Amino acid sequence: MSLQIQMIGTGSAFSKKFYNNNALVTCNGFTLLVDCGYTAPRALHELGIEINSIDGLFITHVHADHVGGMEEFAFRLKYTYKHKMKLFVPSKLVDSLWNQSLRGGLENKTEGFMGLGDYFDLILVEETVPTEIHPGFTLELIPSEHIPDKPSYSIMFNERLFYSSDTKFNYTLLSELSEQRKCQYILHDCQLSSPGIVHACLDELLTLPDKIQSKVLLMHYDDLIDAFIGKSGKMTFMEQHKTYSFP
Numbered sequence: 001m002s003l004q005i006q007m008i009g010t011g012s013a014f015s016k017k018f019y020n021n022n023a024l025v026t027c028n029g030f031t032l033l034v035d036c037g038y039t040a041p042r043a044l045h046e047l048g049i050e051i052n053s054i055d056g057l058f059i060t061h062v063h064a065d066h067v068g069g070m071e072e073f074a075f076r077l078k079y080t081y082k083h084k085m086k087l088f089v090p091s092k093l094v095d096s097l098w099n100q101s102l103r104g105g106l107e108n109k110t111e112g113f114m115g116l117g118d119y120f121d122l123i124l125v126e127e128t129v130p131t132e133i134h135p136g137f138t139l140e141l142i143p144s145e146h147i148p149d150k151p152s153y154s155i156m157f158n159e160r161l162f163y164s165s166d167t168k169f170n171y172t173l174l175s176e177l178s179e180q181r182k183c184q185y186i187l188h189d190c191q192l193s194s195p196g197i198v199h200a201c202l203d204e205l206l207t208l209p210d211k212i213q214s215k216v217l218l219m220h221y222d223d224l225i226d227a228f229i230g231k232s233g234k235m236t237f238m239e240q241h242k243t244y245s246f247p
């Protein structure tokens, strides 16, 4: 089943030129928003995409460029659209997503709104097993190394497209995905300057063999991108708002 991915933003957490690195992934008529950062409502508005037209939301980790737009989503779904969107959350993230990120704005004791399930159709997802979220559309959570003791998940879609969350560079994983698991496409976060520290940086990604690099599309980059065009080996920088097809 083919996948279409529209990057509603391709920017790093502190980019002022690009929106947060969030993506609409569509397969077999189902559209999933991967991450909902603090710029997501504006990015969608500019694209003319109604929140209510999105079928589900998946969260990779709790940094604000990945979850900061969820309060607006929750309120508008409840009060404007009167609809509960499917919310797919890795089970290890659900407590921190509510108690440490969203509860302050969304808890309403008078109305009895005490958790994510009061705003969304909450669906917990477990690690490392492919989960079918819609007929022909599967995702598998791959734990990624980002911030110590804070879960963060990359995703394998339909067992052939890898979408990194924010993650440190992992040569072994990328080789295994490409060689053993026959992954065809790798969408990867890319910090332009070195050292990466909590992200994969371009210098590290350039150590991948050409065969793997040619599968790689780069995202989550900062405002200095123009100076790096043509310096990414066989890898390609994704463009904000463009829709990519993956047959």
Ligand SMILES: O=c1ccn([C@@H]2O[C@H](COP(=O)(O)O)[C@@H](O)[C@H]2O)c(=O)[nH]1
Binding pocket: 012, 013, 063, 064, 065, 066, 147, 166, 197, 198, 199
């Ligand atoms: O331990 C840490 C935590 C954060 N940072 C910096 O903050 C941003 C957070 O945004 P993400 O892009 O969602 O990770 C991160 O890029 C770092 O610049 C850090 O360095 N160390």
Ligand SMILES: [Zn+2]
Binding pocket: 012, 013, 021, 063, 065, 066, 166, 220
């Ligand atoms: Zn980020």
Ligand SMILES: [Zn+2]
Binding pocket: 061, 063, 146, 166
């Ligand atoms: Zn992060």
